[in-house]
Amino acid sequence: MSTVSTRPIAVAGVARAARVRRYGIWLAAAVVLLALPQLIRTGTAIAIMNQMGIAVVFALSFNMLLGQGGMLSFGHAVYFGLGGFIAAHVLNLAGRGTLWIPVPVLPLVGGLGGLAFAILFGSFSTRRAGTVFAMISLGVAELMAASSLIFDRFFGGEEGITTNRSKAPLLLGLEFTRDRQVYYLIAFWLFVSAIAMYAFSRTPVGRMANAVRDNPERAEFVGYSQNRVRFVSFCAAGFFAGIAGGLFAVNYEILTAENMGLNASGAVLLMTYIGGIGSFVGPVIGAVVFTFLQSMLSDYTGMWLLYLGILFLATVLFVPMGLAGVLMLHAPAWRARRIGRLVGPYLVTGALALVAAVGIIGILEMIHFVVAADTTRPTRRLFWVAVAPRTLTPWLGFAALVVAGALGARWAAPRAAAAFTEASRPAATS
Amino acid sequence: MFQLIFFSLLNGLVYGMLLFMLSSGLTLIFGMMGVLNFAHASFYMLGAYFAFTLGLHIGFWPALVIAPVLVGLLGALVERQGLRRVHGFGHIAELIFTFGVAILIEEVVQLVWGRPAKSYQVPVLLDFPLFRVMSSSFPAYKAFMLVVAVAIFAFIFVILTRTRAGLIIQASLTHPGMVAMLGHNVPRVFMVVFGIGSALAALAGVIAGPVLGTFPGMAQVLGSIVFVVVVIGGLGSLTGAFVASLLIGIVQTFAVAMDVSVGGALAAVGVHVNPGSALHDLWKVTIAQVAPILPYVLLVLMLIVRPTGLFGTRET
Numbered sequence: 001m002s003t004v005s006t007r008p009i010a011v012a013g014v015a016r017a018a019r020v021r022r023y024g025i026w027l028a029a030a031v032v033l034l035a036l037p038q039l040i041r042t043g044t045a046i047a048i049m050n051q052m053g054i055a056v057v058f059a060l061s062f063n064m065l066l067g068q069g070g071m072l073s074f075g076h077a078v079y080f081g082l083g084g085f086i087a088a089h090v091l092n093l094a095g096r097g098t099l100w101i102p103v104p105v106l107p108l109v110g111g112l113g114g115l116a117f118a119i120l121f122g123s124f125s126t127r128r129a130g131t132v133f134a135m136i137s138l139g140v141a142e143l144m145a146a147s148s149l150i151f152d153r154f155f156g157g158e159e160g161i162t163t164n165r166s167k168a169p170l171l172l173g174l175e176f177t178r179d180r181q182v183y184y185l186i187a188f189w190l191f192v193s194a195i196a197m198y199a200f201s202r203t204p205v206g207r208m209a210n211a212v213r214d215n216p217e218r219a220e221f222v223g224y225s226q227n228r229v230r231f232v233s234f235c236a237a238g239f240f241a242g243i244a245g246g247l248f249a250v251n252y253e254i255l256t257a258e259n260m261g262l263n264a265s266g267a268v269l270l271m272t273y274i275g276g277i278g279s280f281v282g283p284v285i286g287a288v289v290f291t292f293l294q295s296m297l298s299d300y301t302g303m304w305l306l307y308l309g310i311l312f313l314a315t316v317l318f319v320p321m322g323l324a325g326v327l328m329l330h331a332p333a334w335r336a337r338r339i340g341r342l343v344g345p346y347l348v349t350g351a352l353a354l355v356a357a358v359g360i361i362g363i364l365e366m367i368h369f370v371v372a373a374d375t376t377r378p379t380r381r382l383f384w385v386a387v388a389p390r391t392l393t394p395w396l397g398f399a400a401l402v403v404a405g406a407l408g409a410r411w412a413a414p415r416a417a418a419a420f421t422e423a424s425r426p427a428a429t430s
Numbered sequence: 431m432f433q434l435i436f437f438s439l440l441n442g443l444v445y446g447m448l449l450f451m452l453s454s455g456l457t458l459i460f461g462m463m464g465v466l467n468f469a470h471a472s473f474y475m476l477g478a479y480f481a482f483t484l485g486l487h488i489g490f491w492p493a494l495v496i497a498p499v500l501v502g503l504l505g506a507l508v509e510r511q512g513l514r515r516v517h518g519f520g521h522i523a524e525l526i527f528t529f530g531v532a533i534l535i536e537e538v539v540q541l542v543w544g545r546p547a548k549s550y551q552v553p554v555l556l557d558f559p560l561f562r563v564m565s566s567s568f569p570a571y572k573a574f575m576l577v578v579a580v581a582i583f584a585f586i587f588v589i590l591t592r593t594r595a596g597l598i599i600q601a602s603l604t605h606p607g608m609v610a611m612l613g614h615n616v617p618r619v620f621m622v623v624f625g626i627g628s629a630l631a632a633l634a635g636v637i638a639g640p641v642l643g644t645f646p647g648m649a650q651v652l653g654s655i656v657f658v659v660v661v662i663g664g665l666g667s668l669t670g671a672f673v674a675s676l677l678i679g680i681v682q683t684f685a686v687a688m689d690v691s692v693g694g695a696l697a698a699v700g701v702h703v704n705p706g707s708a709l710h711d712l713w714k715v716t717i718a719q720v721a722p723i724l725p726y727v728l729l730v731l732m733l734i735v736r737p738t739g740l741f742g743t744r745e746t
Contacts, residue, residue: 142726147723150720266529270533313527313534316526371543371544
C-alpha cells in the first residue's frame, strides 16, 4: 500500500507501459501477418503459412483445454474434423445456391458445428477431470473414427468430402481463387480467434478454469461448479477447433475421416506440448515449429514423425515447460541486459549438440535406407554427401560424430548453465 | 445356428483371454502407479516383432520365451529412466510421456522392420485343425493361445495371492507409504511390476502375431480396446479385467458374425425405408458394422453411469 501512495506517478507509468506493451504486441502481430506474404512470395511458402495459420488456431484451442483447464484430450481433432465436414457440406450447399453463405463466414459455420458437438460430448465428458476425462476423449475419438466408416453420406467414405470454394456466393466481391487470397482469410480468422481466446483466458470463467485445474476442491468452496467451468472451457475449445476445421475446409477443399482421427489429435498434442502449455504464446510457437519441421522434413525423409516424436519425448522429459517456457526463463537475463553474455556458451553447446544430432540422424537414415528403401541404388545423399550405407565407413563416421558431439556437449553444457545462472542473477541492489 | 454360436463362443474366448493378457498388466500398473500406460500395446507389438525376427534364426519356441524377457527389460528401462523422471509432474505428464513412447515405438518399428506387414507364421508343430464340428474346424494354434492365456492367468493369480512377493505387490497397490516404511523398496517394486506387465503384453504379442497380423498399426488396433477393457473392469482390479476381457471378446466376435441391420429388421415386418432419406445410412448399418463401435459405446456409458467400473473400488 505504502509504495503505491508514495510513488503514484511511477505506478501509472508502469501501467501505461504495460498497456502499450500489450496492445503493441497485437499490433505487431497484425503487421507481421499482413506483411508476410509480401516478404515471402513463393507458392510453397504461402501454402505452408496457410497450414501454419490453421495449426495455430487449432493448437491455441487445444491449449484452452490442456494448458488453461488441465484437461488432456486425445480427441480434440473430432471437433476440428466435424467443424470442417460441416463447413464443407455448407460450402457445397452454397455452391449449389441452396444457402447464401459466402466463403469468409464459412469458418464461423465450422466453429458453430464444432461448438454443437462440443456441447453434445462435453455434457458428459467434462463431469470428470484427469485420467477419466482423457479416457472419455479417447473413447469419443474412437467412436467417431468408427462412425466415419458407417455414415458414408456425411463423411464420404475413403475419398472424403470434396468441395469448391470458387462456386460460393461472393461477399463484397472477395474472391478466393488463389492461395494468397486464402492466406488473408486465414490470417484474419487467426487474428480474431487469437484475440478472442486471449480475452477468454482473462474473463472470470477463464480464470476459474485455471483455478479448477489447480485445485478443484477450493474452486468449489469459492462457489463455482467445477463441472460447469470445465464444460464452458470445453465448449469454447470445441468452437475454436471448429473454426480451424472450417479454415481447413476452405484451404484444402477436401476433408477425410483422417482429419478427425487419433493421429490428428496426437499431432495437436505434440505441437502444443513442444511449444509449451504454460503460456498463451506457447502453442503458437509449437504450431509454427511443428508445421515447419513437418513440411521440411517430409521432403527429405520418410521418418519425420520419428524425429518429431523424439523432440516431443525430449520436451516431456527435460523441458516440460516447452519452447515458450525456455524463452521465458531468459526474461531475467534480458531485463538485466546480460543476454549477450549467453550467446557464446550457447553457440558452443548448440554446435556440439548439433554434431551429435547429425550423427544420430545419419545412423537412423542409414538404418532406414538399408531396411526399407529401394535396394537398387548403393548410395544415398545425406547432408549433401553421397553415403554408401552398405559399407562400414559411414557407420563409423556417424558414430564418431555422435560420440564426439555428445562428449563435447557434456563438457560444454555445465558451462552454459553456469553462464545462464550468472546472467539471470538479479542486478545488485544499489 | 449351433455351429455359429459354438465357434463364436470359442473365438470370443480366445480373443478375450488375449485381451486379458494385455489388460492384466495394464491394470496392475495403473493400480500401483496411477499411470494409464499408453505404450502398453506398443510392448505387445514389440513382442510380436521380436518373436518374428528371433523366430527366423532360432525358431518359434525359444522366441516365445526370449522375446517377452527382452521386452520386459525394455519396459523396466522405460520406467526407470523415463516414467520415474516425469512422475513428479503429475498423472497428466505421465500420460503424455507414455503417449510419446507409444509414438516413438511405432516409428522405430517402421524404421527397423518397414511398413508392410510381416509374414509371421503359425509354427508348423501347431498348424493343424484340432477338431471339426460339422463343416468348420478349430485350429490347434487357437487352442494353444487359450492354454497359454489360462496358464498366465493361473500364474498371476498364484503369485499375487500365495507368495510373499505378491503380498508386497498387493500392499503397494493400496498402501505404498506403509510398505516403504516396512523397508521395501517401493520404486523398485513399481519397476519390476512395470517390467513384468510389459513382458506379459509382449507374450500376448508373440502368440497373437501370427493370428491377428504383425504390422506397425497392430498396437493402435488393440491398444484402445485394452483401455476399454481396463476401464469397464474397474481400474486396478484384476478380476474386473478378467471379466471385462471375456465380455468384450465375446460381444465383439458375436457382433461380427451377425449380418442383421435395423432396416433389414424393419423390412422383415413390412416397413420399408426410403433409400433417399438422410437417415438411410443409419438404417442399412448391420450389427457387424457396428461391432467396432460397441466397446467405445460401452466405455462411454460405463464412465457416465459407473466410473469405478464393474469391479473397481475407487474412482480415478
